[in-house]
Amino acid sequence: MKTAGISELINALPTDRGIARSYIGASGIGHECDANIAFASRGYPDTEISPTLSRIFREGHRLEYQIVKDIRKAGFKVLDKDIDTGKQFRYTHRDFPNHVMGNADGLIEVDGDLMLLEIKTMNDAMFKKFKKYGVQVSHKQYYAQVQMMMGLSYLDKAVLIAYCKNNSEYHDEIIEYDDAYYQYILTRIETVINNEARKISVDETDWRCRGCFKSDVCWQGVLPERECASCAHAAISNNETRWYCIKHDKEAEDPCDEYEVYHPKSRL
Numbered sequence: 031m032k033t034a035g036i037s038e039l040i041n042a043l044p045t046d047r048g049i050a051r052s053y054i055g056a057s058g059i060g061h062e063c064d065a066n067i068a069f070a071s072r073g074y075p076d077t078e079i080s081p082t083l084s085r086i087f088r089e090g091h092r093l094e095y096q097i098v099k100d101i102r103k104a105g106f107k108v109l110d111k112d113i114d115t116g117k118q119f120r121y122t123h124r125d126f127p128n129h130v131m132g133n134a135d136g137l138i139e140v141d142g143d144l145m146l147l148e149i150k151t152m153n154d155a156m157f158k159k160f161k162k163y164g165v166q167v168s169h170k171q172y173y174a175q176v177q178m179m180m181g182l183s184y185l186d187k188a189v190l191i192a193y194c195k196n197n198s199e200y201h202d203e204i205i206e207y208d209d210a211y212y213q214y215i216l217t218r219i220e221t222v223i224n225n226e227a228r229k230i231s232v233d234e235t236d237w238r239c240r241g242c243f244k245s246d247v248c249w250q251g252v253l254p255e256r257e258c259a260s261c262a263h264a265a266i267s268n269n270e271t272r273w274y275c276i277k278h279d280k281e282a283e284d285p286c287d288e289y290e291v292y293h294p295k296s297r298l
């Protein structure tokens with residue numbers, strides 16, 4: 031069969047994931063590896079993803095808008111923008127507001143209760159798993175994300191609504207705040223803040239590393255931008271300057287000759 035070559039050209043388009051985040055975010059806190067969270071906190075670049083995966087992510091973002099419309103049509107009040115900023119609601123850690131934060135898809139009122147709203151799109155297999163076992167079992171990263179969001183926002187309930195990309199079915203679950211789990215999240219954040227993060231594996235072929243967006247900086251020698259945030263002598267600071275230089279005992283702003291690239295501790 032003859033093709034116009036359009037799909038071939040689209041398939042080959044470069045991916046664009048935008049600028050890598052440089053903070054400890056709720057959406058990444060469920061990653062099993064502390065080193066991954068440490069790399070993210072310092073703005074290390076992500077490993078390039080395939081055009082297909084890039085489009086899957088784009089579709090997920092595009093669908094969110096439609097999903098909010100459907101929830102509203104079903105009669106629920108949803109606030110998807112903070113009226114002060116015109117953007118998503120952002121919740122931050124009281125002591126490290128520039129370094130520890132999460133953005134909410136929205137707030138929703140259910141039976142008079144205000145809850146966080148988290149929207150996810152899933153393929154059929156993941157959707158079925160979510161329906162059968164609940165999010166804590168089916169999607170540990172999403173569970174950690176909403177627990178961190180509830181901890182930061184002081185809200186005690188969240189609704190996770192999932193949309194199946196195969197058949198457009200919806201399923202939702204109310205998740206209660208679990209303080210013990212939030213304290214566990216805070217200990218992981220503390221590990222990263224204290225520059226104690228370790229790699230989860232000594233082997234780059236470990237399945238967790240193969241699926242990790244920081245594998246190139248972790249194992250392949252890809253370097254971050256040369257700035258204080260990526261320097262081994264920098265530590266997270268709780269003021270406006272963001273980074274503190276341990277070597278010079280002062281706020282870190284511009285990289286100096288003593289720059290050394292940060293790397294997390296080895297697993298061993």
Ligand code: SF4
Binds near residue numbers: 063242243
């Ligand atoms: S590649 Fe592996 S060790 Fe490195 S950050 Fe990712 S999961 Fe952790």
Ligand code: SF4
Binds near residue numbers: 258262275282289
């Ligand atoms: S001032 Fe120099 S040593 Fe200190 S954090 Fe920045 S690059 Fe590193």
